[in-house]
Amino acid sequence: MIIKNYKLLLLFTVIATFTFISSAYAKGVYQTEPDFLNEVFKGEVPPSRNLILKSNLRKPIEKILGHSFSGVRIKYWKDKNQTAWVLKEIGKVEYITFGISIKDGEVSTANVLEFKETRGWEIRYPAFTSQYIGARLIKSDKLTKNIDGISGATLSLWAMNKIVKIALMLDEKIQNEEKK
Numbered sequence: 001m002i003i004k005n006y007k008l009l010l011l012f013t014v015i016a017t018f019t020f021i022s023s024a025y026a027k028g029v030y031q032t033e034p035d036f037l038n039e040v041f042k043g044e045v046p047p048s049r050n051l052i053l054k055s056n057l058r059k060p061i062e063k064i065l066g067h068s069f070s071g072v073r074i075k076y077w078k079d080k081n082q083t084a085w086v087l088k089e090i091g092k093v094e095y096i097t098f099g100i101s102i103k104d105g106e107v108s109t110a111n112v113l114e115f116k117e118t119r120g121w122e123i124r125y126p127a128f129t130s131q132y133i134g135a136r137l138i139k140s141d142k143l144t145k146n147i148d149g150i151s152g153a154t155l156s157l158w159a160m161n162k163i164v165k166i167a168l169m170l171d172e173k174i175q176n177e178e179k180k
Contacts, residue, residue: 003055004106007103015094021093021111024030027115027116027117027121028114028115029113029114030111030112030113030114030115030124031099031112031113032037032113033086033099033165036084036086036099036109036111036113037077037080037172039100039109039111040077040082040084040099040101040109041077041084042050042135043077043110044079044174045076045077045079047077047107047117048075048076048077049075049076049077049078050073050074050075050076051074051075051076051170051173051174052069052073053071053073053074054070057170057173060141060169061142061166061169062139064087064165064166064169065161065162065166070160071132074170075081076170078174081103081104081175082103082104082108082139082173083101083167083170083174084099084100084101084102084109084125085098085099085100085101085102085163085166085167085170085171086098086113087097087100087163087164087166087167088163089159089160089162090159091115091116091117091120091155091159092117092119093117093119094117094155095114095158096112096114096115096116096156096160097112097113097114098110098111098112098113098159098160098164099111099112099113099165100167101130102134102167102168102171105136105168105171105172105175106133106134106135106136106168107132107133107134107135107136108133108162109168110114110129110130110132110133110160110164111122111124112124112160112167113140113142115156117151117155117156117173118130119152120150120152120154120155120156120157121153121154121155121156122148122150122152122153123153123156123157123160128148128149128150129160130162131145131147131148132145132147132160135168136168137165137168137169137172140169141165142165143159143161143168147161
C-alpha cells in the first residue's frame with residue numbers, strides 16, 4: 001500500500017513539474033522589436049511614424065477587437081510599399097505582442113514577439129505563423145486565408161487573427177491616404 005501511494009505521489013510530482021516547466025518555458029520574449037524591424041526592413045529601418053486614432057479608425061478597430069481600444073495613436077514604420085506594426089492583444093488574461101508587416105496589401109511577416117500566457121504559445125512557431133503570409137483583408141474584417149487552429153491555443157489564435165486584420169486595415173488606410 002505504501003509503495004503504491006509512493007508511486008502515485010511520484011507520478012503526480014513528475015506531471016506537475018513537467019506542466020510547470022512547459023508553461024514557464026512558453027513565457028518570454030521571442031524576438032525584440034528592433035530585431036523584428038531589422039528583419040522586415042533588411043537592416044535599414046525607417047523612422048517610426050504615428051497614426052492618430054480618430055473615430056473613423058477607432059470604430060473599425062474596436063469592431064475587430066470586440067472591445068474598446070484605449071490608445072490615442074499607433075506607432076508604425078513605412079518604407080515604400082511596406083509597413084510594419086508592433087501591436088498587442090490579450091490572449092486569455094495576458095497581452096501577446098505581435099510583429100506584422102504588410103507589403104503590397106498582403107501579410108509578408110507575422111511573428112509573435114512576446115508571449116506571457118501559460119497556454120497557446122505554440123502559435124509562435126513558423127509552422128503556424130506562415131499561414132498568414134499572403135493573407136489580405138476582404139469586407140473589412142475577413143482574411144482571404146483560412147487559418148488552421150492549434151488545440152489549446154484558441155484564444156491566442158483569435159488574438160493573432162484580430163491583430164493581423166487590424167494591421168491590414170491600417171496599412172490600407174495609410175496607402176490610400178498617400179494616393180490622394
